[in-house]
Every structure is written in structure tokens, then in C-alpha cells.
Amino acid sequence: MDDDSQYLLFLDLFNETYDTTDPSYVVSQNVKLCAKNSVNQFGAKFIPVFYTVNFLLSYLGNGLVLLVIYKYEKLNTVTNVFLQNLVFSNILFASSLPFWATYHLSEWIFGIALCKMVSSAYFIGFYSSILFLTLMTFDRYLAVVHAVAAAKSRKKVYAIIASVIVWVISVAASVKELVLRNVWVHPVNGLMCEESGLPQSTMEYWRLVTYYQQFLLFFLLPLIMVLYCYISITVRILSTRMKEKCRAIKLIFVIIVTFFACWTPYNFVILIRAIQISRSSLDEESCSDSDKLDFALYVTRNIAYLYCCISPVFYTFVGKKFQSHFKRLMAKKFPCLKKHISLNSQSTRTSSQRTPHSAYDY
Known part of the structure; x- marks a missing residue:
């Protein structure tokens, strides 16, 4: 295609895009535009790498957890029902990452249907993963702090109902992605998969809903519950004669610090962005400040996503029981490693007879 043909095609795309713009988008005041070249270059270079790494780690780690559960564990226990749902939510989330990696490399080439479906899967998996982590923490709290009462209530039905509630909340919080996401043509960046089609004020309103929903419902509330549950568990463990008390407390400390550091x-970047939109100060914001916020969002988001992907491994293989299962699996698949792996079958056989304080293999 010669230069004239490319120029005419550009004009056609430009006119097609802006002829269909909602009139309510038109404003009478000057609008400050930032080129964001450095941000876009950073996104094109590093975001696909981050997403690819997260995708591979998620499928490797979650697949391994799923394999161990199905091979060596009872599937109908409360813990394993929650763990299976957590694994499925992480796999659902990770399945969207190759699409976004390709999107950052060039443009959205997968059509409007996949734009809506991938966006919905992305948020459903992300939200449900956070909620299932919180639910597993709360269940761990019940099993340790309220062991007697929990023995009667912690049945498979309880686990199924709680899991259904988590999925319903996650789907409901992601419906707007299915409705608002559309594919449109940008004159410079090509095909875009973004929220569009409504007046600017309406789009800003729903963007604020997303940000505050993320901060309050999917961060602040889970964080408060995680802190309360693990502090209560620590107090309970300190009051017992548990042999590996120090190891249990160290593990709890690591879980809390990791959760807090990653999320x-x-x-907080999400909260800052929401506050800026609420105050309608985006027009007064300098391009350098906007770029810094975008860079911060890229980096912190991928740290949070990485934790989301590897959390099942973190929550399972730190325990002695899963370590034993993993050793057995490796010894079976790779006989040459048998002499280097110490198997303790006794610990596996007696794991179900442990006290409630060690029910989660601290």
C-alpha cells in the first residue's frame, strides 16, 4: 500500500471514529491533552512481559495445586472446596492476560465479543480471587479460634453456599464491563477495547464506582478481616501448648506482611486516581504528574496481580501436608529423585488427626 492510500485510509478511520461521537462529549472549554509517549512505550515494552510471567506462573502454580488436591486430598472438605474455587478464579483471571499482553503490544485484534468477554473474565477472576483468599482466612479463623462450634457448622453445604455467594458478588461487580466495554478506532493507536458509548459525565461516574468499589469492597474490607482473623489466631495459638508455636506465628506474620505489601x-494508587476524578482536577493536573501516576499504576498493579496468581501455592505448599504430597508426586514422576527426597508417610497419614490449632498445617 502506497503513502497516499495509507493517508486516505487514515482519514476514513478518523472520520468514521469522530462522526459517531456522542454530542454530549463535546465541551466548550479547552481540554489539556497529554501525549503519554513515555507511558505508552513503557506499557508496550514491559506490561506484556509482566502479563506473560503472571500467566505462566499462574497456570504452573495453580495447576500443580489442583493436581495435588485431586490426587492426594478429599475434594469434599471445606478447605479444599474453597481452595479449588480459588484456583479456578485465578485460572480464569490468568486466561485473560495473553489477550491484554497482545493488546499492549499493538491493538485490540480480537473483536467486540471477546473484548467484553475477556474484560468480564479478567475482573470476575480478580475479584473472586480476593474474596476467596479472605474467605479461606475466615474459615481458618473459625477452625482455630472457634474449633468446637466450627466442627458443627463447617460442612460441605456451608462451603458451597459461601462459594456461590462469592461468585455472585464477583459477577455482579463485573457486569458493567460486559455492558460498557466496546471496540472503537483511535486515529493513532488503532483498535481500542475500552469503556465507551456514554456521555463523559456518565463514564466518569462508573469509573469512580469501579475505583471505590475496588478500594472499599475488594481491599479495605478484606484487609480488615485478614488482620482481625490472623491476630485472633495468633492470640489463640499463644495460649496453647502447640509444639511448633513459633513456626506458626512466623508463618502468620509472613502472610499478613505479604498480603499488605502486595495489595x-x-x-492507594487507585484511591488517588478516584480522588482526582471526584475533585474534577484532571484538567489542572500536569502531564508529568499524570505520567507518574500511570507508571505507579502499572508497577503496583502487576505486583498485586502476581500475588493473585501465586496465592494458592503460597497458601498450600508452606504447609507440611502439601509439602509431603508434593514430594510423593515428584518421587513418583521422577524416580531418579527418590534418593534425594525424604518421604514421611506417617505425617501424611496422621495429618487428619491433628488438633484444630494445626488444621491448616502451619
Whole structure:
């Protein structure tokens, strides 16, 4: 295609895009535009790498957890029902990452149907993963702090109902992605898969809903529950004669610090962005400040996503029981490793007879 043909095609796309613009988008005041070249270059270079790494780690780690559960564990226990749902939510989330990696490399080439479906799967998996992590923490709290009462209530039905509630909340929080996401042609960046089609004020309103929903419902509330549950568990463990008390407390500390360190930066960036939109100060914001916020969002978001992808491994293979299962699996698949792997079958056989304080293999 010669230069004239490319120029005419550009004009056609430009006119097609802006002829269909909603009149309510037109404003009478000057609008400050930032080129964001450095941000776009950073996104094109590093975001696909981050997403690819997250995708591979998620499928490897979650697949391994799923394999161990199905091979060595009872599937109908409360813990394993939650764990299976957590794995499925992470796999659903990770399945969207190759699409977004390709999108950052060039443009959206998958059509409007996949734009809506991938966006919905992305948020459903992300939200449900956070909620299932919180639910597993709460269930761990019940099993340790309220062991007697929990023994009667922690049945498979309870786990199924709680899991259904989590999926319903996650789907409901992601419906707007299915409705608002559309594919449109940008005169410079090509095909875009973004929220569009409504007046600017309406789009800003729903963007604020997303940000505050993310911060309050999917960060602040889970964080408060995680802190309360693990502090209560720590107090309970300290009051017992548990042999590996120090190891249990260290593990709890690591879980809390990791959860806080991975999720807090991303969610505070989200909160800052929401406050800026609420105050309608985006027009007064300098391009350098806007670029810094975009860079911060890219980096902190990927840290949070990485934790989301590897959380099942973190929550399972730190326990002695899953470590034993993994060793057995490796010894079976790779006989040459048998002499280097110490198997303790006794620990596996007696794992179900442990006290409630060690029910989760601290």
C-alpha cells in the first residue's frame, strides 16, 4: 500500500471514529491533552512481559495445586472446596492476560465479543480471587479460634453456599464491563477495547464506582478481616501448648506482611486516581504528574496481580501436608529423585488427626 492510500485510509478511520461521537462529549472549554509517549512505550515494552510471567506462573502454580488436591486430598472438605474455587478464579483471571499482553503490544485484534468477554473474565477472576483468599482466612479463623462450634457448622453445604455467594458478588461487580466495554478506532493507536458509548459525565461516574468499589469492597474490607482473623489466631495459638508455636506465628506474620505489601500500593494508587476524578482536577493536573501516576499504576498493579496468581501455592505448599504430597508426586514422576527426597508417610497419614490449632498445617 502506497503513502497516499495509507493517508486516505487514515482519514476514513478518523472520520468514521469522530462522526459517531456522542454530542454530549463535546465541551466548550479547552481540554489539556497529554501525549503519554513515555507511558505508552513503557506499557508496550514491559506490561506484556509482566502479563506473560503472571500467566505462566499462574497456570504452573495453580495447576500443580489442583493436581495435588485431586490426587492426594478429599475434594469434599471445606478447605479444599474453597481452595479449588480459588484456583479456578485465578485460572480464569490468568486466561485473560495473553489477550491484554497482545493488546499492549499493538491493538485490540480480537473483536467486540471477546473484548467484553475477556474484560468480564479478567475482573470476575480478580475479584473472586480476593474474596476467596479472605474467605479461606475466615474459615481458618473459625477452625482455630472457634474449633468446637466450627466442627458443627463447617460442612460441605456451608462451603458451597459461601462459594456461590462469592461468585455472585464477583459477577455482579463485573457486569458493567460486559455492558460498557466496546471496540472503537483511535486515529493513532488503532483498535481500542475500552469503556465507551456514554456521555463523559456518565463514564466518569462508573469509573469512580469501579475505583471505590475496588478500594472499599475488594481491599479495605478484606484487609480488615485478614488482620482481625490472623491476630485472633495468633492470640489463640499463644495460649496453647502447640509444639511448633513459633513456626506458626512466623508463618502468620509472613502472610499478613505479604498480603499488605502486595495489595496496599496498588489500591492507594487507585484511591488517588478516584480522588482526582471526584475533585474534577484532571484538567489542572500536569502531564508529568499524570505520567507518574500511570507508571505507579502499572508497577503496583502487576505486583498485586502476581500475588493473585501465586496465592494458592503460597497458601498450600508452606504447609507440611502439601509439602509431603508434593514430594510423593515428584518421587513418583521422577524416580531418579527418590534418593534425594525424604518421604514421611506417617505425617501424611496422621495429618487428619491433628488438633484444630494445626488444621491448616502451619
